Amino acid sequence: MTSGRALPLEGMDAAERIRAAGLRVTDSRRAVVEALHQRPHASADELYRTVALSVPQTSLQSVYNALADFVDAGLVRRIEPAGRPGLFELRVDDNHHHVVCSRCGAVQDVDCAHGAAPCLDPADTHGFTITVAEVTFWGVCPTCAAS
Structure with missing residues (x-):
């Protein structure tokens, strides 16, 4: 369940966004936020492929864990178009x-x-x-x- 709170994230780097959401900053989490900035509406698998380029020691499970934490904290929104895997985006501050x-x-x-x-x-x-x-x-x- 998402917190529903809007975070004032414009102009913040990945680490600042993660901290503002009340989460601990790790290399994997930072890389996931940066990948989402580059690839809005990406699946966890797509994000993992991007994250693995900059943090090769990361695992697919750590990407899933980060995304779940981000959704729960209101940092990331998950959308689920019919027939598609869940997609994630950083745009959480409005009802688009x-x-x-x-x-x-x-x-x-x-x-x-x-x-x-x-x-x-x-x-x-x-x-x-x-x-x-x-x-x-x-x-x-x-x-x-x-x-």
Whole structure:
């Protein structure tokens, strides 16, 4: 479960972001944050391949552990487009959505068009207090459309 708190992270380096989230800085954690900065919407496996270039002693499990810690601390957001592995991003400070290419799987952020979180209201909440709405738009990206 995420903490739901927004961290003021703009302009901070990886170590500062990790400390601001209340976590201990390690080489693997720092490398995961840097990889996410370079590759938003990456899977854990994709991040591991990037991290292993700069921290060769890291393991896939340490990347998964770091991502779980980051999600719990509110530093990273996990998104789960249908039929895809979980993807991770550093953009956690707003209620934005995503557009996913149904052919190649490319993912882009889409700003919320209807105000602050949860930005959409269901017809029936069934007694729930709604805090976030996650919307995934599916379509064909310009690269796939051109081919």
